[in-house]
Amino acid sequence: MPWTDFVIRLLVAFILGAAIGVERQWLKTRAVLKTNVLVSLGAAMFVMMSAMTPGDASPTRVAAQVVSGIGFLGGGVILRDGASVRGINTAATLWCAAAIGTLAGAGFFLQAYIGALAVVGANFVLRPLVPIFQKIENTLTTTSQTNTSYRCQLVCQAEDESNVRHLLLQSLKERELILTAIRSKNVASSASAYLGMVAIDLEISSGENANDLELIEQVVNLLKQQTKVSQIGWELVADERE
Numbered sequence: 001m002p003w004t005d006f007v008i009r010l011l012v013a014f015i016l017g018a019a020i021g022v023e024r025q026w027l028k029t030r031a032v033l034k035t036n037v038l039v040s041l042g043a044a045m046f047v048m049m050s051a052m053t054p055g056d057a058s059p060t061r062v063a064a065q066v067v068s069g070i071g072f073l074g075g076g077v078i079l080r081d082g083a084s085v086r087g088i089n090t091a092a093t094l095w096c097a098a099a100i101g102t103l104a105g106a107g108f109f110l111q112a113y114i115g116a117l118a119v120v121g122a123n124f125v126l127r128p129l130v131p132i133f134q135k136i137e138n139t140l141t142t143t144s145q146t147n148t149s150y151r152c153q154l155v156c157q158a159e160d161e162s163n164v165r166h167l168l169l170q171s172l173k174e175r176e177l178i179l180t181a182i183r184s185k186n187v188a189s190s191a192s193a194y195l196g197m198v199a200i201d202l203e204i205s206s207g208e209n210a211n212d213l214e215l216i217e218q219v220v221n222l223l224k225q226q227t228k229v230s231q232i233g234w235e236l237v238a239d240e241r242e
Helices: 003-026 033-052 059-075 088-105 109-125 129-145 158-174 212-226
Strands: 079-081 084-086 148-157 178-186 197-205 229-239
Touching: 003 033, 003 088, 003 109, 033 059, 033 088, 059 088, 088 109, 148 158, 148 212, 158 178, 158 197, 158 212, 197 229, 212 229
Parallel strands: none
Antiparallel strands: 079 084, 148 197, 148 229, 178 197
């Protein structure tokens, strides 16, 4: 390989590696301008060294070693910060910088330019989309955290059923609780105490209320005070926060 070709390929690797590093440095993500340039230069020189070795020229084999070797360097920039992990994008960018250097070292200048443009575009153009997806994720998480269902069962006299239902619906509406299902049936019992009694089963969703337990208790106490219910109770059916 003439020294002029060596210089040109090395210069292309330097420029494209710097372009990737400048984008990272400009966005204040990591101080990796020199790192991207050095990775690109190193990959290009390894490939050119293979091309210049007489009788054992295997650029693809050397490129494969570059791909695996850059993984150790990328692992060094990945840091764990509590429950989150930082540096994955920087490590991936370094991996791509090695690919650009490999293309430049092999003499594929057009492909190297296109690859560098794709890497810079992925980091620069897609960056504004990250907060949008995070906002959507937070919204979905908030919605799931407030979607709790309860089952309530009460027993009352058959003649009081309409009054109990009316008071129940009114109290749930005032507290912005959602009634998702309601069923009533006669109590099947031979005991004289349960003759003419009706069991009412209902399912309630908390909607967007944060203090849903307190509101459910208010409804139960109201029914106890203003109706002739003989039994009443509630239980948690499904809580999406778990």
